[in-house]
Amino acid sequence: MVKAIQVGLGHWGFSWTKEVIPKVPSIHMVGYVDANPDAVKRVQTELGIDEKRCFLSLEEAAKGTEADLVIATLRTEAHYPVVKQALELGFNVLVEKPFASTISQAKELVALAEAHNRILMVSQNYRFQPAPIAAAELIGAQKFGPVNLVSIEFRRHAPSQGYRYWDMPDPLLADMSIHHFDLMRMVLNDNPKRVSCRTWNPAASPFGHHPIGVATVEFEKGTIVSYRGSWMSSGPVTPWAGEWTMDCSEGEIWWTSRDHFMGKAGPDRLMTRARDAQPEAVTLAPIEFADRTGTLAAVAKVIESGSIPARFSSGADNLHSLALVQATILSASRDGEWVEIAEVMA
Template sequence: MKKVAVVGFGFMGMTHTMNIIKNPELDLVAIVDIETDEIEKKLTSKSGNFSTGSIESDTLKKIRKYQTLDECLEKEELDAIHICVHTNMHYIMAKKALECSKHVFLEKPFTLNIKQAEELIALAKDQKRILMVAHVVRFMPPYMKLKQLIDSEEYGKLKFLSLSRFSGIPTWGQWKEKQKDFGSSGGALFDLVIHDIDFVNYLLGLPEEIKCNYLPGELSNHDYISALWLYKAKGIHVRIEGGNTFHTNFPFQAGYIATFENASLLYTTFKGEVIQIATENSLLEIAAGDAGDGFYNEIAYFASCINNNIEPIKCMPESSLQTVQLCYNHL
């Protein structure tokens, strides 16, 4: 088993923690959070825009806690570190971990600074350590099914794809403070809509043209995004829409519509674990799986990579860097 630590115990830190605990290849030995005394209390506080599971408080009591990554690195023999802090700390934390020869699983977005991301990629190569960014949608069963249908052309060639992702403005954890530090998080473009930007890049590669409109919100100048990606050579149009310019308790919603030559598909989190498939003669439903399983799947994939010392081909850091650049291409 590989010994790992989670840095940052907010919504994503808790999500990583519970899925590491479930994984037989990983041993969670430490949690790093500036509020070590509050870690167990966070289990009952609002965290995130949807539920990703739960952790027993007795389980947490057995895991050592540190206020700083430096102290954790000094006292623990670690193989890998999961970094789940706010975006503006990604570079600092990832660099420190890589310099100490630890594998790094870094929450998205990679960094907001292109040169910093390039530096981390080079550092990981120099240290011969695996660096992977957590683009969870690549590992969510309903989206994996869409990729399989596109690749197999079971319903013919893809002609049109529309993806959406909406959430109320985040106020849990330190997000309220981020409203006072306008723009530092990257806003909805880099924190929320990036999921679909990354997934389309993963599916189809770079478009020939991007047309985009965006609106400001509480966190940045681009908290609502409506974009059209044109793949002229492939004859595919892609629409991406999303944001968090809504009241706090607005229900989270994500999904896609895909039109192929011979069928149209609909998936939405409101409908649950099914994909609806419409043809000229029928409307049927197929099992989609639970999108929430993506969190376990991506961590299991990272664990397999570090255990077998192989590159994370499904989610290379160079691809994650390209996704950050694509986000900037919407501005």
């Protein structure tokens, strides 16, 4: 059992407390932390958490418990100071994405985790789904040879779907596209080299910042990804992971994942088509722990075993996903000029 303290019990954190953490048997909760007494009171009254396990600061929780892991589920701007404190106190850390607001902060946290010999994992929950895992394995095995072109479409109409973060800066690239960017890296087993991106805000949009964007991403091995995302689309809704077409030299892989919409849920889907042949549906292997439970189970297993599995989203690995987000934002600010990932990483 991995003993854990959760820090951040607000709207999203409460979802972790109620819906995610109880589903992972290897996690034993010893503490819950939030600086807001109302948030602490809510987990006590609604979930029956013992008040002796509740604290107003991580420092208090560290003194009052014995734990191996901090689960950081706070707002983005609080990630850096809390993760830094947790690592300095000797905890392993699982933190929601993005794990820092800047590359320099992220690099500091990665170095701190290494210096203290602790695990720092970023909860890139889209990695823990059957379709992207299967796609990564097909690409890795060169099922249809080298990848020529990847096309990704993400379409949602935020005003009719209960979206509420109208004033968030970069609501597409920073809040949503980071999932797609991280999946690009995982499925291709490659890192981005440079990107060109344009974003805009259409007429009658309730967004304060740009909810639509297109990007061309060039990867180090030469693969080009064409990405199109919109929070203001009137077209058919895509699953949260988007719709992926991966054109290879000897065939095509099409897949989509996280098909949840307005109370409905559908399975991941993946199809293959050899060149000049008919498409074939692929039966996807179920996974024991999916989505956010997958990230939590994964970090618990690493802490217990000391072994890092393939496709593990460590802080060091996730630097490249964060850098791609920052590079697309920078490119958009420069009217689509190509931005080298190396520039952002520096």
